[in-house]
Amino acid sequence: MSTKNKDYYLNKIKLLESGNLPPIDAERILGDVITPLLNEEGYEIKATPMRNDGGVDFIGSKNQEKIAIEYKHYKGPVGAEAVRNLIGASVLNNFDRTILVTNSRFSNAALQSAQKNLPFKLELIDVDSLRSWIDRVEKTEDYDLNLVNILRRDLSDKLARCIAENPRYLDDIEWRELERVVQHTFEELGFSSEVTPGSKDGGKDVILKCKVNNEEHTYYVELKHWRSGQKVGGVALKEFLQVVINEEVNGGLFLSSYGYCANAFEMLTEIHRQPLRIGGQEKIYSLCKQYVMSKAGIWSQTDSLIDTLYENTTLPQSA
Known part of the structure; x- marks a missing residue:
C-alpha cells in the first residue's frame, strides 16, 4: 500500500462505515482496502467464489501460512454467533490466521469468544481498527524488513x-x-x-x-x-x-x-x-x-x- 493513497483508503472506510452500501458492494470495497494491507505483510489475497465461499470472503497465503478474511456488513453489533461460525470454518479449513471485519462493532460476547484458546490466530477488526492499521503502514513506510x-x-x-x-x-x-x-x-x-x-x-x-x-x-x-x-x-x-x-x-x-x-x-x-x-x-x-x-x-x-x-x-x- 502506498501511503500517498492514504486518503483514498480512508474514504473507502467512510463508505463502509456509513452502512448505506449493498452488502456485495461493501464486501468488494473491503477487499480493496484490506488486500493491499495484507500484501504489505507478504500475503497473496483472493476473493472466494460467491456461491461457495466456505464461510469466508477472502483467503490468502504466505509460504505455508493460510489466512482467511470474513466481512460482516451490519447495522448493529456483530454477535458471538458470527465469531463461532468463523471459528468453525477456520478449524475445518486449517487456517492459521483469521480476520473478522465489520463496519459496525463487536458485542462483548463476540469479544469474549475471540479470546478463547484457539488453534489459530483470530483478529476482530472494526473501522477504527482499519484506520489504525493504515496509520501504522504510513508510519513504517521506510521500514527495512531486510535489515531486521x-x-x-x-x-x-x-x-x-x-x-x-x-x-x-x-x-x-x-x-x-x-x-x-x-x-x-x-x-x-x-x-x-x-x-x-x-x-x-x-x-x-x-x-x-x-x-x-x-x-x-x-x-x-x-x-x-x-x-x-x-x-x-x-x-x-x-x-x-x-x-x-x-x-x-x-x-x-x-x-x-x-x-x-x-x-x-x-x-x-x-x-x-x-x-x-x-x-x-x-x-x-x-x-x-x-x-x-x-x-x-x-x-x-x-x-x-x-x-x-x-x-x-x-x-x-x-x-
Missing part, C-alpha cells in the same frame, strides 16, 4: 557461537531467541528451515525440509526452553506427537533444554513413539558446535541430513 532479518541472523550466529563455546549461555537466552538459533543452525547444515509465527505456531516451532531419496521430507521441531529450569512432562510431548501424526509429516524432534520428567513418556504408545525423537541441552550444544565447524569449513555434511537431525537424540523410552 539481517540483524536477527547476525544475533543467531553470535548466540550459536556462544553456546558452542559454553552451553551455560543457554541460561540467559530467551526462548524465542533460541528458536531462531535452532532454525539458523539447521539451515546452515543443509535444511530448508523456517520459524513459525509466534502467535500461532500450530504446535511446532520450526519446520525443516530436506530431500531424502529425491523426495521432499518435512520434520517439525518443538522447543521448550523454560529458564525456570522446568522439565517437560507427558502432556507437552503427547500434544506435539499429535501434531506430527495429524499433519502426516515425516517425523518430529522435541528439544527440552532442561530435560524431561521421569514419567514424561508413560502415556505414549510404542507406535506413537516411532516418529518422535527427543533431545536436550546436549543436542542444542552439538548443533551449535556443528554450525561453528561448518562456518569454518571443517565440518562436512553426512550422507543423510536425517542423521544430522537425529544425532544426539533418542527415542522416548518409559522408565
